[in-house]
Amino acid sequence: MYRFLLSRRWVITLLIALLLIPTTIRLGFWQLHRHEARVARNELIAQALTGRPVPFDTLSGSPGFTVPKDLTWRTVTATGEYDPAHEFVVRKRTGSGGDKIGYFVVTPLRLSDGKGSVLVNRGWVASGGSATEYPQVPAAPGGEVTLTGRLRADETAAGSGIRDRAGLPDRQFNLISTEQQAGETGATLLGGYLELTATTPAPADQPELLPEPNHSDIGPHMAYAVQWWLFTAMIPVGFWVMVRREAKDRAKEAAEAEVEQESVPA
Template sequence: MYRFLLSRRWLITLLIALLLIPATIRLGFWQLHRHEARVDRNELIAQALTAGPVPFDTLSTAPGFAVPKDLTWRPVTATGQYDPAHEFVVRKRTDSSGDKIGYFVVTPLVLADGGGTVLVNRGWVPSASSAAEYPTVPAAPAGQVTLTGRLRADEAASGSVKDRAGLPDRQFTLISSTQQAKESGAALLGGYLELTATEPAAPADQPELLPEPNHSDIGPHMAYAIQWWLFTAMIPVGFAVMARREAKDRRKEAAEAEGPAVAVPA
């Protein structure tokens, strides 16, 4: 009764099942690797955040310096004076809750020791009434200040982020020391500082400081991996159930075709 498995329809079904099994196994391992990468990233961030702060210019040593992953989020300090003339905002950024769209305020800090200039992300401000208008930005503290923050790498353009062309004056889509060095001609150290504290203390009306990155969420990737592997196990089981049901239906149809037995008179 299982000779129907040699039919074209069932051979195609079997072929699809055989192709799905390695595909779903591979998808499961893909999600597992994403889980492992997320865990490694969280551990790297946690280690960086708990390290002692060091001067910014001891890590970012030159213009165009590419901040490596193991230094990203590292606490850093910088002493100097803000350069408000070259301040700019970065569009389409959310506040700490992630609910409101606004701008990051980025102000260069000229280092006191003459070691160059550092971009400082001073925090978030809400959008203006019009996207073409420059938002209301609290003035950066005057005089010499000592800042503490997190070392960040330059943001790189992606397929969804376009260059500055067409944007209003002093509005950008990325925080990039390389881009700003071309705009201002200043010797900007690579990367930037994400502000967490100012000494002397800044006025209360300063931009909203950014929170630490979430390094405890491991995401759903492990659950997705298990789901794919469960689906892998279900493929042969499902094929067997379908074949068994088909055989049962064929036996029933054959029995009905024979009809009831007719009694022969003696």
């Protein structure tokens, strides 16, 4: 009854099914690992944001320091005076709404303890005029200020996917990079930068502060993993349904042929 399974077509179909099963299982685990990584990332961000603020230079105490993942988004403080002469903007960045393109405003802060300067992303401004002109930016507060913000790692072309193109207008850049700015200005810049959340004393006007990173969305990866595993279970079921259907069709054809033969006169 099932001798047809030895035919070339059915052997190929069986081999394809056998290859699909481990493939879909692996794809399910791949999505599961992405889900677990997303959950771990969210937990890490949540812990960093709710941790007790610490001075910036206790985490990044030297130029060229690379901020590790477990310190990214950590709440930090810094006290000093802004250096508006070396302020710059970062092109093609979106505001909190995510629907408008503008600039990040980055101003160095000379630390009061004399250890160097810290790049401070003071927030976002809209691009009002020509892209070749420096945008209108609220002036950085004068005098000594105390800042609170989130510790961020220097941006790189490889990590951000943003091409660091040369030949941009004066004081406009594509990335926030302490190494790049130290080369431009000659200042001593501690590695990493501060993403501003509050200033004391509070300024009368300032760029739009950046929102906290979303650390509640776990994404669709777990659902995708379940879908792949359900598909894995459906492969043998589907194959068996096809086999049974083929067997019934062949049995029906054989019965009809037998009836025709019996109806033929001897």
